Amino acid sequence: MTVGEKGKLTELQLDRRVRERLLASGTLSAATIEAHLASLPDAEEQAETIAVDQPALGGAAHAPRVEPELDDEGSE
Numbered sequence: 209m210t211v212g213e214k215g216k217l218t219e220l221q222l223d224r225r226v227r228e229r230l231l232a233s234g235t236l237s238a239a240t241i242e243a244h245l246a247s248l249p250d251a252e253e254q255a256e257t258i259a260v261d262q263p264a265l266g267g268a269a270h271a272p273r274v275e276p277e278l279d280d281e282g283s284e
Contacts, residue, residue, distance in 0.1 A: 217244050 220226055221236060222244070230236035 217241075 221230060231238060
């Protein structure tokens, strides 16, 4: 297992894309990841819920798009 200063995992090692490679190569163990995740504080009480429009998922969150009327030559 490769670790940063003071035995802590580095941000790079915790990046999902890098972490999967390190796990596959045996450089990082699943137990190390689990221990790190268990050591993180629970910040659920500080979380804030936000609403995000997702029209691609079928929600009509915005007004329908109105196409400009064009004359015979294709100009507005």
